Amino acid sequence: MLEKYFFEILVGLIFLISLLSTLIFFLAKRIQQQSSFAKESLKNTREKEKFILESLDIISKALIQEQCEVSEGCIRIRMLVDKSKMLDSSKKDYEVFFNMYQELKNFKTHEKRNELSKQEIMKEDIDRFKVEEKYQAKFLEAVQILHADVKELL
Incomplete structure (x- = not known):
């Protein structure tokens, strides 16, 4: 009986082997693409x-050297610390930000x-200066800590 269906079985096995080979080839290709994508993604993340971290370093230096307004530095630092994956944004020292x-x-x-009147700008500036004054000491301490943390990571 095997002799009777030998060619049909042989053709079937050859077809099955070629089908599996093709499947393995495409799966290997896909794994290679995913690996390449993962490497590229990791590189972009880094x-x-x-x-x-470099931006935080520059901003913290500017604040320490009093080259930047405290409120502007706070807004920028808060956004960057929140986006960083290497800094713990829930760190007690960063609460002030x-x-x-x-x-x-x-x-x-x-x-x-720019759309505000001069009086409204003046009022906002006074209110902003009050906020800066309220937080200034704690903020500058936190900036020093942040600067040290960033230096450690760079």
Whole structure:
């Protein structure tokens, strides 16, 4: 009986082997693409994190050297610390960035600030200076800690 169906079985096995070979080839190709994509994604993540840390380093230096307004530095630091995967945004020392930001977030910036009258700008500036004064000591301590943490990671 085997002799009777030998060629049919042989053709069937050859077809099955070629089908499995094709499947293995495409699966290997897909794994290679996913591996390449994962490497590229990891590289992009590392570059983004490095950019965030370098930005935090520059901002913290500017604040320490009093080259930047405290409120502007706070807003920028808060956003970057929140985006960083290497810094723990829930760290007790960083609370001041988030607390101060909560009081600053409603102030007008950029085009919206330019649309305000001079009196409204003056009022916002006075209110902003009060917030800066309220947090300044804790904020500058936190900036020193952040600067040290960032230096350690760079």
